[in-house]
Amino acid sequence: MPFELKNNIDSKVLFSGHYTTADYENKTANDTSMDGVFNIPLPSGNLKAQQWFVNGVRLMYSEYELNSYTEFEWKGDLELITMYFNLKGKFSLASPGAAKIIELGNNEHNLFYGKEAEGIIKVEELKMKSFMIQFTRDSFFNIARDGNDALKRFADNIVNGKLVALSETNLNIDIAIQSCLRAILECRYTESLKRIFYYSKAIELLVLQAGAFDNSKINHTRYLKSDYDKERILFARDYILDKLETPPTLMELARIAGINEFKLKKGFKEVFGTTVFGYLNEIKMELAKNDLLEKRKNATEIAFELGFSSVQHFSNAFKKKFGVSPNQAWKVA
Template sequence: MEIRFKSSECNGRELVKSFNKDFETSFLSEKEYSDFKHSGSGIVKEIHLNNAFVLFQDQNIQNSENHTIQVVQNHPVFLLQIVIDGDVTFSFNENICSEFNLNKNMYNLFYIPPSKNVYKYLNHKKRILNIYFTAPFLECKMGTCFLKNSKKYQQAKKENELCCFFNKGLVLNRQLRNIVNDFLTCSYGGVIKQSYLESKLTELLLIALASNDSDSIINKLRKEDRESLVRIESYIRSHLETELSIKNLSELAGFNTSKFKTVFKQVYGIPVFQYITSLRIEKAMQLISKHDYTIAQASYEVGYKNPQHFTVAFKKKLGYLPSQLINNGQ
């Protein structure tokens, strides 16, 4: 099995990856690339686990107009693509008439037969997690009925065409974001790291693909409402230091307050204020543990006017004091 990645951002440099059947391997393999001096900054990280190959792109590109990656594969694969930041257009077999779009804070599952495909990135910044695997791995995790009951997949397989499992994509909710973050920031080593990453990958796959209720909710929303909800979630993330009220967020989304609270909880799994608190504590943890912020500095940075109020919220959610982050880091 072989997958070739050819990127326009690296002067046409081609990355060729060869694998055993079904991505089989007995050990964890990791590589990282950061040679983007003439086109931008960031990293591309690859992780090869047993039965899965993961490619994580975290980059800032100088010229997004011609930013493309061509992917050629000689074996059918499944791709779980998670767009944390940026927007991507996927052209199957280089045919611009069969394009699929995936926006920020969304994900989708694709079945891709042997083909030559092009991914075009529409923003300067991108953070995208691509997880490749084959049918036996998916059936092992989700059961054989997942594929047997998918008429779209069965038809696509028969006609050697691409299959997009979720027409409009699904929202990357907080639960999935946390799993993705755990997967990408694992600090273990050796065999423990391999076991941890494999367990997190299984958890991510199960929760992402078992989101039938969320899919139904999203599909029932008008396109404008769905886009508004994703936009507001992004707005919340980028304005954690400000006062965020239900009234203002509802107005920005174009909903009345009742509808906004109801739909937000249905799609993201928890009430909006609980979601905001979780994001604030998550960001504060990173500022304290990775960027040497004091507790007071971190609390102000995520919107708490009183550090004591932040400490109370932190302790209530996680069961320990934020000062322990500093002590553990020494």
């Protein structure tokens, strides 16, 4: 049976993919026959996705643009382990036999396994962005057997046929995971090297996810007590990304986000694993690196556009982050 996505109102088939376990397992470094971008017209909008297959792993980035909230039926017969990173929006998935409905909010991730490959997907916001990585059973076991206790327990549940999530509560997508996802989407290697790169990043994301789970079990003080508090932190993140050249002070950002400065500082680190300005600097450095490697801009242009006080200030920050100067990065690109 192929994977099918149907409109939940009239059961019209919106997408059908005839994938088999062999399709996952047989994708070699030079085989790109099933990779690519595709668009799925929906009754209430559009779904655009890009996918890659390699060594028992499927990676897929999706963007939904809808004009009304939507429900889909989905079915498939493959036994897969899925890492899901919800970058924007909110959705839920109800499956037969599942103890509870799977829900993922804005900036949340988790790892899932279930043998019942069918259910109802409910998209609860008009714009959504997500990244999904699926492992075949064998490919996951090959990796997880050398993992931490959490991954080994997860693998044991798969052996016993149990529907399971890595974490009972969803985990926050921190700056390390964001950087890894961005590296996949902005990959500049040739086709043969891309496959190796994607596979390495899939493993890295599994490591980061398992590490995030371990970290969540440490008795940290929780400063964000409600969904509203978390929404304000995500709003603050989006705001500073729009103001990279002239970011606000913490006091200004707290006022704009509608949250007190103490909760902004503590809550931001709780969600993203770093401070507001640590996050801002990480994003600036990644943007600068990509511009230099693609030769889109030189060091002077980047320093000005990203709001550094001088080219020297930018050069020092870049070298501290990457171990080479901007000019050296430009030359080796």
